[in-house]
Amino acid sequence: MWNVCKSIHYAILRDIWFVILLIATLLVPVLELLFTVGFYHLQELTGSEYFAEVVPASGMPFVFLSVMFLVSRVAGWDQVDKTINYEILSGKRKAMSYMGRTLLSILWALLIYFVQKILPGLVFTILHGWGNMCPANEIVLRMTLVMLPLMRMLCFMIFFIFLLRESMKAFILAVFCVLELPVLLIKIIMDALKIEKETFLWLHSNLAADYLTGFSNYSFDYVNGEDVQVVKSFLQMNVAREIVIVSLVFSIIYLILGYVSFSKRDAR
Amino acid sequence: MSQTVIEVSHLSKQYMKKKVLDDVSFKIEKGVICGLIGPNGAGKTTIMKILGGLVLPTDGSFKLYESSSNEDLAVAHERSRMSFIIETPYAKQKMTAKENLEKIRIMRGIPNKERVDEVLKLVGLENVGRKKVEAFSLGMRQRLGIAMALLGKPEVLILDEPVNGLDPEGIVEIRELLLKLNREDHVTILISSHILSELSILCTHYMFMNHGKIIKNLSREELDHKTRESYHIHTDDDARALAILQNTCRIEKYEVEDDGALRIFDGLDQIRDISKALYDEGVIPLELTPVSANLEQFYLDSLGGE
Numbered sequence: 001m002w003n004v005c006k007s008i009h010y011a012i013l014r015d016i017w018f019v020i021l022l023i024a025t026l027l028v029p030v031l032e033l034l035f036t037v038g039f040y041h042l043q044e045l046t047g048s049e050y051f052a053e054v055v056p057a058s059g060m061p062f063v064f065l066s067v068m069f070l071v072s073r074v075a076g077w078d079q080v081d082k083t084i085n086y087e088i089l090s091g092k093r094k095a096m097s098y099m100g101r102t103l104l105s106i107l108w109a110l111l112i113y114f115v116q117k118i119l120p121g122l123v124f125t126i127l128h129g130w131g132n133m134c135p136a137n138e139i140v141l142r143m144t145l146v147m148l149p150l151m152r153m154l155c156f157m158i159f160f161i162f163l164l165r166e167s168m169k170a171f172i173l174a175v176f177c178v179l180e181l182p183v184l185l186i187k188i189i190m191d192a193l194k195i196e197k198e199t200f201l202w203l204h205s206n207l208a209a210d211y212l213t214g215f216s217n218y219s220f221d222y223v224n225g226e227d228v229q230v231v232k233s234f235l236q237m238n239v240a241r242e243i244v245i246v247s248l249v250f251s252i253i254y255l256i257l258g259y260v261s262f263s264k265r266d267a268r
Numbered sequence: 269m270s271q272t273v274i275e276v277s278h279l280s281k282q283y284m285k286k287k288v289l290d291d292v293s294f295k296i297e298k299g300v301i302c303g304l305i306g307p308n309g310a311g312k313t314t315i316m317k318i319l320g321g322l323v324l325p326t327d328g329s330f331k332l333y334e335s336s337s338n339e340d341l342a343v344a345h346e347r348s349r350m351s352f353i354i355e356t357p358y359a360k361q362k363m364t365a366k367e368n369l370e371k372i373r374i375m376r377g378i379p380n381k382e383r384v385d386e387v388l389k390l391v392g393l394e395n396v397g398r399k400k401v402e403a404f405s406l407g408m409r410q411r412l413g414i415a416m417a418l419l420g421k422p423e424v425l426i427l428d429e430p431v432n433g434l435d436p437e438g439i440v441e442i443r444e445l446l447l448k449l450n451r452e453d454h455v456t457i458l459i460s461s462h463i464l465s466e467l468s469i470l471c472t473h474y475m476f477m478n479h480g481k482i483i484k485n486l487s488r489e490e491l492d493h494k495t496r497e498s499y500h501i502h503t504d505d506d507a508r509a510l511a512i513l514q515n516t517c518r519i520e521k522y523e524v525e526d527d528g529a530l531r532i533f534d535g536l537d538q539i540r541d542i543s544k545a546l547y548d549e550g551v552i553p554l555e556l557t558p559v560s561a562n563l564e565q566f567y568l569d570s571l572g573g574e
Contacts, residue, residue: 007375014363082358083371089320090376090420091348093340267322 004087004100008074011083018073025066025112029120032058046131050121051139052215052231060146060209063116064153067109069171071157074108075101076167085267094263102158102255109154110147117213118143132221132228138235145240146212148247149205155251156205159258165268205250208243270297272331273424273456274319279328281314281480288314290480291328296458296473301450303467304460305567306477312460313354314480316428319458320352332424348376351422353430357413361402365393365412368401369419376420387415392441406433414442418449425449427459431466439463443470468563476570484570495566499539502529502555509551516545531559 012018036057037045045054078084078101087097121139130136157174164170182204215231222228274296281289289311296302304312317323319330321344325337332350335342359368369384388394391411396404401412410433417425425446431439443466449455461467467474474491476484503509506528513519513532519542521533535542539556546553 003375003377007371010374011360011363011367011371014360014367016362081360083360085320085322085354085358086372086416087375088322089347089350089352089354090372091344091346091350092375093344094321264324266324267317 001096001100001103004092004096005104008078008101008104012073012077015073015077018070021066021069021073021112025115028062028066029116032062033120044128045124046128046133047121047125048131048133048136048139050124051143052133054120055117056214060117060150060206060213063113063150064206064209065175066112066116067105067150067154068157068174070108070112071105071154072161072167072171072174074105075158076161076165076170079161079165079268080167082268088267095259098162098259098262102155105154105158106151109150113147113150132224132230134215134231141240142212142235145235145243146209148244148251149208149212152208152247152250152254153205155254155258159254159261162258162262205247208247211239212243270299271333272296273298273333274458275331276315276319277329277331279315279318279330280326281311281318281323282326288480289318289325292480292482293328294475294482294485296456298456299450299454300473301446301457301459301471302473302475303471304458304475304477305464305467305563306460307571310477311480312477313428316352316354316426316458316460319426320354321347322354348420349422350424350426351417351420352426352428353413353417354426354428356406357409357416359401359409359412359416362400364398364400365396365404365408365415368412369415372416372419378420383419387418390418390445391415392438407435407438410434411438411442414445421453422455424456425458427457429461430459431461431463439466446470464562464564464567474563476567478571491563491566495562497536498531498533498559499536500525500529500531500555500557500559501542501553502527503546504552504554506530508549509546509553512545512549512551513542516549517542529555 033042033045033054036054084097088094157170160174161167161170164173186204186207212235221230272295274294276292276294279289279292280287288309292311292315304315306312314323318325319332329337331337332343332346335346337343359365360371363371365388366384369387373381373384385394388396391414393408393411393415396408401409404412410430414427414430417427427446431442434442446457446459447470450457457470459467459470472488474484474486474488475482501509501513506524510522510524510530513522513530513535517535517538519532519535523531523533525531532542536558543553543556
């Protein structure tokens with residue numbers, strides 16, 4: 001499996017689309033910062049302000065899009081040009097080819113997530129300190145938990161790609177028909193029925209990620225002799241538990257379905 | 269006793285209602301070069317894809333060395349001793365030949381990095397430099413496919429139309445390379461091609477396929493024997509010669525060729541008696557030679573008999 005991972009890794013680093021994705025991954029946090037807090041405020045932005053203001057404002061859509069695109073290249077590219085067939089012909093078991101692609105997708109997805117959402121926060125913490133806007137343990141918990149809906153979406157994308165055996169078409173189709181449309185419908189239903197946001201979080205990974213990265217209760221506290229803005233909307237543990245369980249269960253289901261689709265069908 | 273490398277038992281494959289393989293069974297021994305011959309759609313590629321694990325059989329099983337297709341892990345391990353070229357070689361179009369080979373080297377876990385340059389030289393692609401595969405001619409792609417197949421120093425090569433698109437010089441080079449691998453490294457080869465003249469030079473065994481079935485499976489010696497089983501007889505009086513053959517020698521299977529000469533298919537072990545009978549009757553044989561039909565003729569006759 002490691003050899004499969006290494007060979008795909010060797011190839012994707014020579015893929016122009018993957019290089020574009022990496023450049024975008026580096027540019028996105030910079031653009032998000034400029035658009036949400038502006039250049040002037042950047043010079044005094046603390047770590048906690050970054051996680052409690054910039055991350056909720058920018059949300060997770062670009063991370064999701066990046067990861068979907070990443071998976072379409074890592075898991076789908078070899079299916080389009082049939083080079084995945086060489087692995088089977090060379091004596092690699094289908095399970096190894098499948099797991100190799102899944103593992104590499106996960107590793108790169110975590111790196112993309114880290115660069116886009118965590119790294120800027122660490123940089124501001126080092127430069128300007130943590131600050132007082134929210135406790136660090138709350139952020140650590142939220143940013144750790146948000147990886148689970150991200151993994152759920154990644155596993156869905158793996159399944160989708162092994163089902164369609166396509167790369168770019170699967171990505172575009174997934175964005176419009178799978179990622180955006182259900183979220184829109186769920187939000188319309190939630191608004192129409194005036195249902196609380198938390199009730200439907202299990203339905204879609206994007207909604208769960210929005211909930212985990214979002215803060216609502218902003219107020220002022222008197223800290224070290226001055227008024228500072230703080231957030232007091234702490235994570236509800238029952239909702240967090242629900243997100244964890246549903247994300248894990250769906251991830252496993254998607255991975256099994258993807259593998260069945262790969263192993264029980266003839267190669268192209 | 270020779271070792272069986274591939275053993276196929278009652279293999280069938282059906283797509284919807286169309287049966288592309290129908291109860292196919294055969295064995296391939298170590299060290300042979302077996303030509304798989306048949307028209308398009310006969311099932312040649314399907315057999316190779318099933319052996320390679322790309323296509324799942326509807327029925328039947330196969331063994332690679334001692335491992336049965338029912339043992340997923342074991343049969344996958346045996347595939348690592350083999351190399352396949354099936355249809356047009358699969359390659360990353362935006363990468364160079366060397367990069368494509370390097371990717372496969374990493375995937376197969378071959379530690380020797382120099383092996384990539386070795387196989388590029390072996391197939392005559394050492395000077396393509398930074399040229400991307402998308403700019404390769406069909407012949408260059410075929411050479412790259414062969415390089416990919418040779419990278420892992422396989423014990424068995426399964427090649428589907430490997431010389432397709434090669435120029436005559438390239439065909440000779442690849443033939444010589446395959447013969448060298450077979451003679452020096454005892455590489456077993458299963459090869460399909462529509463260039464029957466090539467197969468007739470290369471192969472030690474032949475399997476003829478049509479409509480998903482193996483219609484003939486024979487060694488080169490058997491083929492030679494079958495194709496030599498006739499005599500061409502040309503005399504100073506072919507009409508009289510025919511009467512003598514029918515009446516005196518009791519020859520029943522014969523044909524009269526366009527120029528009036530005769531070809532007999534039975535009584536071949538009595539050729540001295542036939543010759544004597546003709547002399548005794550005053551007919552002078554001008555030609556009396558064994559005829560060997562070529563592979564192409566034999567193939568066409570075999571299909572015709574279906």
